[in-house]
Amino acid sequence: MYEWVQHQLTLLIASPLYPVWKIFNDGGTRFFWVYILTGLALSGLIYWRDRTAAPTARMLFNREIWTSVSAQNDYFVVFISAVLRLTILSWAFLNHKAIAAWVASFLVWLGVEGQVNDGWAVSLGLLLTVTLFVVDDFIKFFGHWMMHQIPEFWEFHKVHHSAEHLNFATAERIHPAEVIFTSFLGALSIGLVNGVFIGFFGNTLTVETVFGANVFLVLFNIFGGVLRHSPVWLSFGPTLERYFISPAMHQIHHSEKVEHFDKNMGGALAIWDRMFGTHYIPDGLEVDKFGIGEETRDFRSLGVIYLRPFTRSHEMVKNRLAVFLGKADARDKQSPVI
Ligand SMILES: [Zn+2]
Ligand SMILES: [Zn+2]
Known part of the structure; x- marks a missing residue:
């Protein structure tokens, strides 16, 4: 018991440093130092070479972007999420390795014998790497799409969209409930893909990784x-943007303009948005302001950021239930008495 308390206290003290640790060690996070450097280099290129977007590259050095109330809230949310994730909410995150082991043993139970001929190992490893990337990208898109379609989920996702300025930390300005939801989907997809590959080809395949x-x-x-959440307008051009989501396309996703609502929900690949009819290729610099209209200002309060999603979605569920039960009553009254 004493050791458990000591462990939890150590985590509590060390966890606010987790996002800083991620900058230097986690190649899976958007604000990993290498991506910050390449992002700054691309911003320099935009400043020197792209006359139209040059002012947006200059905005990167605007104090407002980094010190506004919206930005301060970004930093607070990032640090609190790290503390919650490593301490009291650590139980809420699924382990993809456990799911993979379960799927693989289920396939063995079905009679699948996982073996791989050495000659195929490299090609199959590459296939696993591509499959993991594509499936994970689709699941992320689908989870995001659900958050825009289901009003109860949207209340939580509004926290991300209420950012008034985009800076590198805004990428993780996400309500803890949404963090749990997306991590759940992510662990499920990675676990399933890995499990199927282990079941069919054994566990010797390696995923191609860097950092x-x-x-x-x-x-x-x-x-x-890293420029997706920044003022810098980086477009890949209309041809590439048919296949990949550029930073400019994600800024369209954050735009306050009605024609931009619910557009470009993809992570890396644009094909999912095309399939779901939410694809939008910007025609030059189209964004004036980021946010969700009049409600944006409310989200300058941390109380609103953390609590409003719960109260609003609870209200919605209650209303739905009342309508549903009301209808059930009405049907009962109408049903003929035999
Ligand atoms: Zn969104
Ligand atoms: Zn975003």
């Missing part, structure tokens, strides 16, 4: 992943 992250995700992040 500890999937090589395709690293490639995507090197080409401006």
Whole structure:
């Protein structure tokens, strides 16, 4: 018991440093130092080469972007999420390795014999790397799409959209409930894919990684992943934007303009948005302001950020139930008495 308390206290003290640790050690996070450097280099290129977008590159050095109330709230949310994740909410995160082991043993139970001929190991490892990247990207898109479609979920996702300025930390300005939801979907998809590959080909395949992250995700992040949440307007051009989500396209997703609502919900690949009819290729600098309209200002309060999603969605569920039960009553009254 004493050791457990000591462990929890150590975590509590060390956890606020976790986001800083991630900057230097986690190639899977958007604000990993390598992506910050390539993002700054791309901003320099935009400043020197792209006359139209040059003012947005200059905005990177605007104090407001980094010190406004909106930005302060970003930092607070990032640190609190780290503390919650490593302490009292650590139980809420699924372990993808456990899911993979379960799926693999289920396949063995079905009679699948996982073996791989050495000659195929490299190609199959590459196939696993691509599959993990594509499935994870689709699941992230689908979870995001659900948060925009289901009003109760949208109340939580509003926290991310209420940012008035985009800076590198805004990427993780996410309500803890949404963090749990997306981590759940992520662990499920990675666990399933790994489990199927282990079941069919054994557990000797290796995923191609750089900085500890999937090589395709690293490639995507090197080409401006960190600029998605920044004032810098980096478009890939209409041809590439049919296949990949550029930072400019994600800024469209944060835009206050009605025509931009619910557009470009993808992570890296644009194909999911095309399939779901939410794809939007910007025609030049289209964004004036970020946020969710009049309600944006309310989210300058941390109380609103953390509590309003619960109260609003609770209210919605209650109303839905009342309507549902009301209808059930009405049907009962109408049903003929035999
Ligand atoms: Zn969104
Ligand atoms: Zn965003």
